[in-house]
Amino acid sequence: MTDFPLTVARIAALRDRMEQTGTDLVAVGPSSHMAYLAGVHPHGDERPVMLLISQSYAGFLMPALNSAAARKDTDLPFHCWRDDQGPDSALAELLEACGATGANLSVVLDETMRTDFSLRLLDAMDSPRRRFTEDTVALLRASKDEAEFKAIKDAHLVNDTAVKAAFAALKEGVTEAEIVELIKSEYAALGATLEFCSVCFGASGAFPHHTSGASKLERDTAVLIDTGCRLNGYPSDMTRCGYFGKPEEGYEEVFAVVECAVKAAIAAAKPGVRASVIDKAARDVITDAGYGDRFLHRTGHGLGIDIHEPPYIAANSDVVLAQGNVFSIEPGIYLDGKFGIRLEEIVILRQDGAEIFSEMPRDMVRVG
Incomplete structure (x- = not known):
């Protein structure tokens, strides 16, 4: 089982880095970044999976097919979507929950995330400014406890x-x-x-x-x-x-x-x-x-x-x-x-x- 207090501590540390670096939103895919932040190792295929973190909210875009297996590892909220629906509506809801609906927001992307996942996120936003994780997630991961x-x-x-x-x-x-x-x-x-x-x-x-x-x-x-x-x-x-x-x-x-x-x-x-x-x-x-x-x-x-x-x-x-x-x-x-x-x-x-x-x-x- 995931150490939920560890997840809380790591997301809090990430939010401090986000404030220091002027970052509005961090998006990670089914990768080691996700495992580090939330202890979640979802099945990775063509179905979009993302963890989005803002100063006010953190939640998953999660295929319904994988939600039960992933739920045992995290208590963060899921925005689920089914194959017959597609992910766009659930992603829009997740962005709204994160308060990430404005223009020209600063977004950090998981450099290991599938390109189509990243582009789907960027296309759903209004002229975002994007960079990778070097000064946020990767920086935190580099210092081992x-x-x-x-x-x-x-x-x-x-x-x-x-x-x-x-x-x-x-x-x-x-x-x-x-x-x-x-x-x-x-x-x-x-x-x-x-x-x-x-x-x-x-x-x-x-x-x-x-x-x-x-x-x-x-x-x-x-x-x-x-x-x-x-x-x-x-x-x-x-x-x-x-x-x-x-x-x-x-x-x-x-x-x-x-x-x-x-x-x-x-x-x-x-x-x-x-x-x-x-x-x-x-x-x-x-x-x-x-x-x-x-x-x-x-x-x-x-x-x-x-x-x-x-x-x-x-x-x-x-x-x-x-x-x-x-x-x-x-x-x-x-x-x-x-x-x-x-x-x-x-x-x-x-x-x-x-x-x-x-x-x-x-x-x-x-x-x-």
Whole structure:
């Protein structure tokens, strides 16, 4: 069941942001934004579903087909519509209840909502001014409370156990896909579900988003495992690297560079620092070592209900980080035809710096 007091608190916090940003109406679809604000996870299809929030009212546009299932999760009012009626009349009633019938109102749209839902809402209003959620819902979600911290921590402890088991299971002839299945089974045994998993043998690690397949492990081969589970609504995410057999020439040198980049980024991660500063701290280490053109992506991404969400730790991000922000630090070096090394931690910003969720060391794992 939904924690209704939590919903009240989060909507109250959103209304404070709306007042500060001159926002008249916030509209979210069946997404993680809706789950965050109201604890509701309605079935998503072509039938318009929206939660509209103004200073005076909050309610759902809800297909009658889904209302009974959704009702157990919220006590907010529903404006229901049937397939033989269409949603326009119910949407007009909801807008009137929100006091959102005037001209030139400032509307925040859920950037993950279906385009036809957004356009239907905008077409029902009189010349609205629209933007997305960066300074309202997304900003609130970026600052995690202690309950969210515990959920994310618990997911990472499960992840630690699964990744350790995966490295321990490495043997000649095992496939990437078989290690993925082992990780999935470890998650299930601990009450979690697979969020994603990329197991990379040898040169496959040079592809940051490799899809694991039938490649068989041979001796003296690099191994990269990037995986995450979901537990109690929140995910984990971690990358560890190692070697099955004897490391090839240059591997340990590159590993040491990436580890130094992780440490530099963690040291730079403090409340009040711009995201670009953290990216630069990691990137400078890798560039100074001569691998700048082999660091192919941003340094990190936020993590919460979604495994990728704001804030993004990138060279072009001027976002000022705040206490409670949760994000990844994951620099990497990718050498085509040889191997890739990425070391990833998820951290939360405390008053005095970054706290790491995982308790598994980043040391190079040696097997066989």
